[in-house]
Amino acid sequence: MIKADVLVIGSGISGLSYAIKIAETLPDAQITIVTKSDEDESNTKYAQGGLAVVTDFSKDNFEKHIEDTMRAGDGENKRNVVEMVVKEGPHRFRELVEWGTRFDKEKDGDFKLGREGGHTENRIVHHKDITGFEIERALLETVNKLPNIEVLDHHYVIDLLTQHHVPGKELNHDNIHCYGAYILDQKNKKIKKITAKITLVATGGAGHVYKNTTNPIIATGDGIAFVHRARGKVSNMQYYQFHPTAMFSKRSGMLFLISEAVRGDGAKLRTKDGQPFMQKYDEREELASRDIVARAIDNEMKISGDDYVGLDCRHMDQEKFKEHFPNIYKKCLEEGIDPFEQLIPVVPACHYLMGGIDVDIDGQSSIKNLFAVGECTNSGLHGANRLASNSLLEGLVFGHEAAVKTVELLKQNEFNFNDLKAIPEWNQEGMKLMDEMVMVSYFRKQLQEMMSDLVGIVRSNSRLKIAQQKQREIYEAVTALYNNSILSPQLSELRNLVNVSYLIIKHSMEMKENKGAFFNKDLVK
Numbered sequence: 179m180i181k182a183d184v185l186v187i188g189s190g191i192s193g194l195s196y197a198i199k200i201a202e203t204l205p206d207a208q209i210t211i212v213t214k215s216d217e218d219e220s221n222t223k224y225a226q227g228g229l230a231v232v233t234d235f236s237k238d239n240f241e242k243h244i245e246d247t248m249r250a251g252d253g254e255n256k257r258n259v260v261e262m263v264v265k266e267g268p269h270r271f272r273e274l275v276e277w278g279t280r281f282d283k284e285k286d287g288d289f290k291l292g293r294e295g296g297h298t299e300n301r302i303v304h305h306k307d308i309t310g311f312e313i314e315r316a317l318l319e320t321v322n323k324l325p326n327i328e329v330l331d332h333h334y335v336i337d338l339l340t341q342h343h344v345p346g347k348e349l350n351h352d353n354i355h356c357y358g359a360y361i362l363d364q365k366n367k368k369i370k371k372i373t374a375k376i377t378l379v380a381t382g383g384a385g386h387v388y389k390n391t392t393n394p395i396i397a398t399g400d401g402i403a404f405v406h407r408a409r410g411k412v413s414n415m416q417y418y419q420f421h422p423t424a425m426f427s428k429r430s431g432m433l434f435l436i437s438e439a440v441r442g443d444g445a446k447l448r449t450k451d452g453q454p455f456m457q458k459y460d461e462r463e464e465l466a467s468r469d470i471v472a473r474a475i476d477n478e479m480k481i482s483g484d485d486y487v488g489l490d491c492r493h494m495d496q497e498k499f500k501e502h503f504p505n506i507y508k509k510c511l512e513e514g515i516d517p518f519e520q521l522i523p524v525v526p527a528c529h530y531l532m533g534g535i536d537v538d539i540d541g542q543s544s545i546k547n548l549f550a551v552g553e554c555t556n557s558g559l560h561g562a563n564r565l566a567s568n569s570l571l572e573g574l575v576f577g578h579e580a581a582v583k584t585v586e587l588l589k590q591n592e593f594n595f596n597d598l599k600a601i602p603e604w605n606q607e608g609m610k611l612m613d614e615m616v617m618v619s620y621f622r623k624q625l626q627e628m629m630s631d632l633v634g635i636v637r638s639n640s641r642l643k644i645a646q647q648k649q650r651e652i653y654e655a656v657t658a659l660y661n662n663s664i665l666s667p668q669l670s671e672l673r674n675l676v677n678v679s680y681l682i683i684k685h686s687m688e689m690k691e692n693k694g695a696f697f698n699k700d701l702v703k
Contacts, residue, residue, distance in 0.1 A: 180372045182210040182328075183588060185358055187335050187401060188380035189213040190220030191310075192552035192573035194317040195270075196378055198277070199581035200588075201324040207588060208326055210372060212333040212361055214667060215396050218314050221382040221553060222570065224394055225310025226437035226506075228281075228302040229274075229574075230567035231267040233289055238299040240264050247568060250296040250467045251532075251561020252694035254414075259539060259558035263568075263575045270574040271303065279316040281305055292502075294438040294566035296467040302567050307437055307503045313570065332364040334667045335381075335400060336604075338408045339371065340545065343601040351409050356548035357598045359404075362665060369604040369665065375593045376584050379405060379535060379543075379550040380573075384678045385432075386671075388528035389630040392424050392435040401554040403674035405535045406681065411544040414533030414556045415678070416685040419564055419695045420635050421529035422447075422471040425513065425522065426486035430626070433527045434509050436489060438566045441465065443502065446490045448521060449478055455487075469563045469695045472526040476635045479525070488521025526635060530569060532560040532695065533685070541580030547593070549584065551576040562694025606664050617659060618668045622675065625652050629679055633686060639700045642687050649679050 184200055186193045189211055197209050213219070232238045243264045248255050275281065281303045282290040292302035305312035321327050339357040341347050358373035384399025385391030406412050423441070424433035441447075441464040447456050459474040460466035466474075475487050491499060496518055500507050510517045535543050535550040537557050543550050552573045559572050632645040656676050663669060692701050 180210065180370060182372060182374045183207040183376070184209045184584060185372055185374035185377045186211040186380060187359065187378065188220065188382060188552070189217050189329065190222035190380060190382055190552065190573065191313055191317065191570055192577045193378060193380035194321055195574055195577040196380065196551060196581045196584075197327055198317065198320055198324065199578060200584055201327050203581070203585050204588060205326055209328070210374070211321070211327060211329045212335060212372070213329070213331050214334040214364075214400070215332065217329050217331045218318055219394065219396055220314060221393060221397060222310045222573070223314045224392070224435070225313075225570055226307045226435055227294055227439045227567050228292060228304030228309040229271065229570045230297065230301055230565065231271045231303060231571060232264065232301055233268060233271070233303065234291060234301070238301050242298055243301065246297050247559070247565045248561070250563050250565035250694075252563060253561065254693055255561030256558030262539060263559050263572060266575045266578070267571050270571075270578055274313065274316070274574065277316050277320045279305070279313050292439045293442040293465075295441065295465045295471060296565045302439065302442070304439070306501075307439070307505050310570065334362040334364055334670065335404065336360045336362055336369065336665060336670055337404050338377070338545075338548070339373065339598065339601055340408045341597050342408060344597050345600065345602070347597070347600070349409070353546070354409055355546040355594070355597065356408070357595060357601065360604050362667065362670075364667060369606070371601070371603060373595075373598060375547065376587060377548050378580060378584075379548065379554055380552050381554045383531045383553040384675070385528045387626065387629050387675050387678050387682065388634070389430045389626040390424065390433050390525070391528040392421050392433055393528070394432060398671040398674050399678035400671065400674045401550065402534050402681070403677035405543065405545070405548070405550070406677055408545060410548065411536040412534060412556070412681060413536055414685065415531070415681040416689055416696045417532035417562050417694060418528060418682065419468055419530040419532060420472040420526040422468055422475055422526050423489055423524040424527035425509065426525045433525075436506060436522060436524055437503065438468070440489065440491065440503060440506065443498070444494055447471070447475065448488045448490050449482060450484045450486070450488060452488070452521070467563060468566065469697070472635055473697060475524075475526050486523040486525045489524045490521050491517040492519065530564050532556070532562065532564055537576075539579065540583040541576045542583065547587070549580045551580050562696060615668060618672050621652055621656050621659075622672050625675055625679055628652070629682070633683055635697065637686055637698045639698065642683060642698075645683050646687065649676070649683055652676060653680065
């Protein structure tokens with residue numbers, strides 16, 4: 179058994195910034211970060227566009243950013259949360275710079291500011307088109323200098339340690355405590371108990387519940403699933419944002435994202451035969467919010483029967499494009515596309531989950547001593563649809579608020595670990611080793627196909643009813659497989675994706691009106 183004061187699950191912007199804050203404030207506190215892949219592998223690493231924050235107060239202000247966020251979220255946001263995040267943004271941004279993050283600057287030293295869909299001003303700070311990669315680099319360098327932080331890579335969290343695991347314990351759903359987690363050490367193939375006074379879930383999204391996503395392969399909804407299994411409160415899972423412009427591919431899996439900033443700089447959407455169409459859907463055209471643009475593209479593809487639409491960059495300043503979007507330009511060339519001669523083929527792809535683990539303004543979940551930050555949460559910031567580049571901002575601000583509250587709790591030191599003594603070690607007696615992964619792959623593909631076909635950008639009552647039935651069949655088969663097999667990360671991820679699909683379908687069926695990223699054609703009045 180490993181003991182820590184704080185257990186951080188996930189190594190993106192949320193988990194790393196939270197850990198740094200606590201480690202610097204409490205040098206005697208032991209912080210353990212576990213991540214299921216390499217330490218730098220996270221959703222943060224793949225964020226292209228940047229960080230939305232008010233820095234130019236001569237043209238921009240907090241109220242504009244607040245209203246843009248509320249408008250994108252279709253008014254489903256919590257205004258007090260939006261105000262806190264937007265107003266705290268500049269302070270947290272300066273800390274990122276102090277930790278060594280290099281954002282692009284103009285010749286006069288001011289930060290270069292981009293603009294993306296839904297924003298009324300230029301306010302996106304960025305590092306070329308690999309902002310997340312640069313932030314991850316700077317945060318990891320800072321983490322690795324702090325002696326009271328230990329990073330355990332290739333450690334996969336199976337389940338949280340709660341009273342659920344105490345034999346014969348009567349469970350009070352309003353008084354659940356978290357004591358850490360069961361964790362699979364993938365290198366040594368051993369399951370450990372890691373206990374902690376405070377646990378933070380910062381596991382990112384669940385994009386691989388769908389066939390095509392911009393998310394890395396690690397985004398399997400782990401945190402949401404194991405909090406749901408521990409009877410923590412999870413909500414708003416019907417709100418899944420599909421990014422309008424992922425590069426089209428005939429292969430399933432992670433698609434390359436064409437950042438919204440490209441449209442912010444002037445790229446236009448066209449049908450395959452070159453006709454503009456966004457003027458038919460919104461007066462903001464290409465700079466409308468993501469839900470509107472994604473549904474417009476989806477509709478045009480249904481009308482034409484085409485597999486994709488085109489993103490037209492041919493009229494754009496070539497040198498500026500290459501400077502701002504070097505990796506997008508490189509990827510286009512690798513795929514045989516010259517963006518200054520041809521349309522870039524794009525399709526909407528599953529991108530960002532607005533719902534998740536319910537948290538308060540300090541990042542505390544409904545389970546005692548369990549915090550959650552970032553895409554795995556329903557914080558109230560995004561409402562029904564996230565405003566572009568507000569996700570990195572959320573991770574920073576809520577990481578800070580959660581760290582402040584954690585320090586306060588650690589100083590009070592009022593932790594009761596009586597139930598922990600009765601929680602057993604992981605027992606896999608009677609389980610058998612899976613001799614092939616074909617069953618896991620089969621059910622994962624089935625689930626992704628079902629979710630993409632029936633619970634995608636546009637939903638309907640009949641599709642959701644069929645999806646509910648199919649999901650139940652997959653759930654029963656995967657549960658039987660899980661209960662009789664020695665655990666692997668692949669099997670556990672499948673189990674988590676099945677849990678997440680259940681929540682998305684359930685919450686979709688409960689909706690009575692269309693809001694933001696959620697659209698059911700049977701609810702159109």
